[in-house]
Amino acid sequence: MGTYCFGIDVGGTTVKCGLFRTDGTLVEKWEIPTRKENNGDQILPDVAAAVNAKMEEKGISKAEVEGVGIGVPGPVNSKGEVSRAVNLFWGYKNVVGEMEELTGLHAEAGNDANVAALGEAWKGAAAGSSDVIMVTLGTGVGGGIIVDGKIVTGHHGAGGEIGHANVDHHETESCNCGNRGCLEQYASATGIVR
Ligand SMILES: [Zn+2]
Incomplete structure (x- = not known):
């Protein structure tokens, strides 16, 4: 099991990124703008670039990373596919497939409110x-x-x-x-x- 993981919240204006230890401790958080031009085609490559750059900056290898979790403002099926996310101008998108291909890391995706609920249940108000x-x-x-x-x-x-x-x-x-x-x-x- 890796030591680190990334948590990504894709919003309509900014993407909030977090590097965590797998016990849930936040190591660092930062934001990148959500580029919605060309039907939001650049959003996931931007996220992948941010993840890859952070690993390089911190000297973290892929073997040390358990995976990348992504919250998306729209319905996400169990395979990590989005049929439509209007606030990102997305039509169909295979979020998990694209992220795994771009980062070489394991990825998981879910609806943003659903993964927020999981976060609160694990470490937050509903712990x-x-x-x-x-x-x-x-x-x-x-x-x-x-x-x-x-x-x-x-x-x-x-x-x-x-x-x-x-x-x-x-x-x-x-x-x-x-x-x-x-x-x-x-x-x-x-x-x-x-
Ligand atoms: Zn409505």
Whole structure:
């Protein structure tokens, strides 16, 4: 087992990167901009370059790295594939395959709110609990549900996506997802401003 691992949170504006020890101790964190031109084709190569550069800077070899975990704002299936991530302008993308090819490291990918829930359950506000609901409030409303220590991913990888649950059947304005009356239209930062 490697000594280190990388945690990557791909957001619509910045990518937050962390180098950790595998016991969860943060070694260093930093950010790179999210380049969304050309349908976001440069985002994963940028992440891979950041990971490779950090290993070189710290003198860490591939054998010392357990893997790279990536959170993506959209549904991610069990193979680490994204069908669509609107905030990144992504259509289909094999996130795990591309990262493994670019870094030569083991990679895992998940929905950002789901992996945030796993993080809170391991080291954060929900440490020690096996049944957890995480709500993320920002530009949108995300959610992650953990039952018996396992993330509820759902058939389409969008399990726990409470932001697009309908809470008002009379809403006339459309949500970014195309539906009307989503929780995100009221409880997100943009929704509250509106
Ligand atoms: Zn919606």
